[in-house]
Amino acid sequence: MTDQSSNQMWGGRFAAGPDAIMEAINASIGFDKRMAAQDIAGSRAHAAMLAATGVITDNDAEAIREGLLTVLSEIESGGFQFSTALEDIHMNVEARLKEVIGEPAGRLHTGRSRNDQVATDFKLWVRDQFDAAEKGLLALIKALVDQAEAGADWVMPGFTHLQTAQPVTWGHHMMAYVEMFGRDLSRVRDARARMNESPLGAAALAGTSFPIDRDMTASALGFDRPAANSLDAVSDRDFALEFLSTASICAVHLSRFAEELVIWSSAQFRFVTLSDRFSTGSSIMPQKKNPDAAELIRAKVGRIFGANTALMMVMKGLPLAYSKDMQEDKEQVFDAADNWMLALAAMEGMVKDMTGNRESLAAAAGSGFSTATDLADWMVRVLKVPFRDAHHVTGALVAMAEGRGCDLPDLSLEDMQGVHEGITEDIFTVLGVENSVNSRMSYGGTAPAQVRAQVKRWKDILAG
Numbered sequence: 001m002t003d004q005s006s007n008q009m010w011g012g013r014f015a016a017g018p019d020a021i022m023e024a025i026n027a028s029i030g031f032d033k034r035m036a037a038q039d040i041a042g043s044r045a046h047a048a049m050l051a052a053t054g055v056i057t058d059n060d061a062e063a064i065r066e067g068l069l070t071v072l073s074e075i076e077s078g079g080f081q082f083s084t085a086l087e088d089i090h091m092n093v094e095a096r097l098k099e100v101i102g103e104p105a106g107r108l109h110t111g112r113s114r115n116d117q118v119a120t121d122f123k124l125w126v127r128d129q130f131d132a133a134e135k136g137l138l139a140l141i142k143a144l145v146d147q148a149e150a151g152a153d154w155v156m157p158g159f160t161h162l163q164t165a166q167p168v169t170w171g172h173h174m175m176a177y178v179e180m181f182g183r184d185l186s187r188v189r190d191a192r193a194r195m196n197e198s199p200l201g202a203a204a205l206a207g208t209s210f211p212i213d214r215d216m217t218a219s220a221l222g223f224d225r226p227a228a229n230s231l232d233a234v235s236d237r238d239f240a241l242e243f244l245s246t247a248s249i250c251a252v253h254l255s256r257f258a259e260e261l262v263i264w265s266s267a268q269f270r271f272v273t274l275s276d277r278f279s280t281g282s283s284i285m286p287q288k289k290n291p292d293a294a295e296l297i298r299a300k301v302g303r304i305f306g307a308n309t310a311l312m313m314v315m316k317g318l319p320l321a322y323s324k325d326m327q328e329d330k331e332q333v334f335d336a337a338d339n340w341m342l343a344l345a346a347m348e349g350m351v352k353d354m355t356g357n358r359e360s361l362a363a364a365a366g367s368g369f370s371t372a373t374d375l376a377d378w379m380v381r382v383l384k385v386p387f388r389d390a391h392h393v394t395g396a397l398v399a400m401a402e403g404r405g406c407d408l409p410d411l412s413l414e415d416m417q418g419v420h421e422g423i424t425e426d427i428f429t430v431l432g433v434e435n436s437v438n439s440r441m442s443y444g445g446t447a448p449a450q451v452r453a454q455v456k457r458w459k460d461i462l463a464g
């Protein structure tokens with residue numbers, strides 16, 4: 001395909017083709033060819049509508065339909081020759097269509113512009129990515145629920161400031177991420193529903209004088225309705241920004257969990273064992289098993305955040321309607337989508353394969369005076385001591401145990417009564433980590449019964 005064919009596509013506006021620099025900066029085919037299937041789907045819907053409204057003949061519409069299927073087959077088989085001289089996927093497809101079917105190809109673009117065409121293609125592509133993200137999140141949530149159910153009563157330390165705080169259960173910790181990714185799932189679904197309006201038929205910016213049926217094309221492409229304002233339809237990239245924002249928030253959750261898996265799989269913690277499928281060895285240290293998949297997931301956040309910021313910067317100063325700046329809307333979205341889907345799949349794989357080390361978790365659960373709050377709560381509940389006083393007494397007992405190199409349950413009753421005479425033998429019923437977690441029966445608490453209730457709730461959600 002030559003510069004001359006490019007000039008013909010432009011309707012004779014330029015006497016000569018752009019020079020190499022202009023061609024390089026202007027062309028987007030290097031990346032927007034990823035939208036070929038969406039572009040052809042939009043063109044097929046548009047051609048069918050033009051025939052139904054009498055704008056083109058049925059014969060032309062049939063030729064266009066068959067020709068577009070031929071072009072799609074060539075693209076999918078790898079036999080299609082893309083041309084940077086033709087700038088983008090739309091003009092590449094249309095030029096090839098003309099070679100395949102001749103004159104009818106020139107009628108395809110009636111009643112539309114590349115402005116509404118690219119907005120439609122991009123929306124269809126992003127919508128597909130939202131659907132892929134939904135599947136990825138559902139699979140990850142299921143893997144976490146399975147882990148939670150298996151370890152609903154496994155005790156482990158809960159942390160604040162990465163310092164031992166109170167005992168929790170493995171199941172409770174897994175379900176915390178279920179809730180996070182559940183909110184990500186709701187954001188995906190919410191954003192997908194909001195974006196599902198068709199730009200097709202908005203034309204360049206003002207609509208068209210042809211008697212088109214925008215409801216017909218919207219329905220054919222799976223949109224809920226046509227976009228209500230032609231200016232907005234061609235200049236809107238909110239859907240891409242929402243995609244990147246949703247991806248960014250989810251990436252934070254993925255990164256936080258990845259960080260924990262890196263820590264937990266270390267020799268110092270030994271809370272989890274990651275499978276060989278998601279770990280690597282060292283080139284010189286044979287004892288090493290590195291959590292590379294988790295570390296790479298943690299790093300993906302930078303790319304996804306960067307894409308979000310980049311598109312914000314592209315869009316922030318654009319007057320209505322379309323500006324060529326908006327050609328820069330796709331590469332970062334494509335990259336973010338690739339990395340988000342990969343991170344979701346890798347995290348699901350790690351969660352499914354990982355083994356919680358129950359003995360190590362339990363041994364760590366009682367360290368760091370993790371039941372100190374239980375002691376204070378007992379004094380408030382049984383002795384009716386004001387919480388601040390109970391907090392002070394407990395702090396003194398922690399200091400005593402720390403000075404002796406033992407834990408709170410190792411102190412004798414006489415030791416404790418020396419700090420507060422009201423303490424009785426009953427205190428030892430709350431100091432064990434098992435007793436601690438079993439007592440946390442408030443809704444959403446760490447007690448195994450509560451964890452199992454939340455597991456059931458999420459199983460019902462996933463089954464629905």
